[in-house]
Amino acid sequence: MTSPAVKLLKRLLITIDGPAGSGKTTISRALAERLGYRTVDTGALYRGVALAVSLHGVAPDDLEGLKDLCQRLELSFVQEDDGLHLHLDGRDVTEQIRSPEITMLASAVSSQPVVRDCLLRLQRRLGDARAAVFEGRDMGTVVFPQADVKFFLTADLSTRARRRFAELGGGSGPSLEKVTADMAQRDHNDSARDVAPLRPADDAIHIDSTHLDIDAVIDEMMGHIRRLS
Secondary structure (H helix, E strand, C coil), X not given: CCCCCCCCCXXXXXXXXXXXXXXXXXXXXXXXXXXXXXXXXXHHHHHHHHHHHHHHCXXXXXXXHHHHHHHHCCEEEEEECCEEEEEECXXXXXXXXXXXXXXXXXXXXXXXXXXXXXXXXXXXHHXXXXXXXXXXXXXXXXXXXXXXXXXXXXXXXHHHHHHHHHHCCXXXXXXXXXXXXXXXXXXXXXXXXXXXXXXXXXXXEEEECCCCCHHHHHHHHHXXXXXXX
């Protein structure tokens, strides 16, 4: 049974950053449900752009092509019974954007300033109403540097790879070795890029989820939120 939402005195803007497989999406949804807030998976927006890049045959280093594509794209979140679904040009692409190919392509296109500038404006508009949990890789450092509460969620590589391996279907999907290698490469790409590299905000609260279950992570976050709200 779902627990009743916790009511806070203020409508907070909360960010959760961290590497792939750290549990950001699952945790952000659970935290938002606990608070009665919206949750926004900003990684899905970059995946949506990556899917559009793939569908339109635009190279991830074609800056003019990316700029033109971003100006024409329509990305939106639609609330469904099972959570937020991403729509690209009016079509639900929630499942399509989760493939390993689109995941790696998203890492490449997200390093391009023209893509980040386009999505920065959209993300900030989504945050205007507050009472939301935004998860991504630069939410607390670039998109919402003045967020009320910032978390940086991480876990060791082997744990994150096993989680992603399970999400992709276990034995029916890519091998664990392939998932681990891809994740290590993405960690490097996200941390080494010149534009908005993956790093914790100076005032972020660090949580290592390697040995914690969802409830333990949420309880720890709620303790900080209550003190800061």
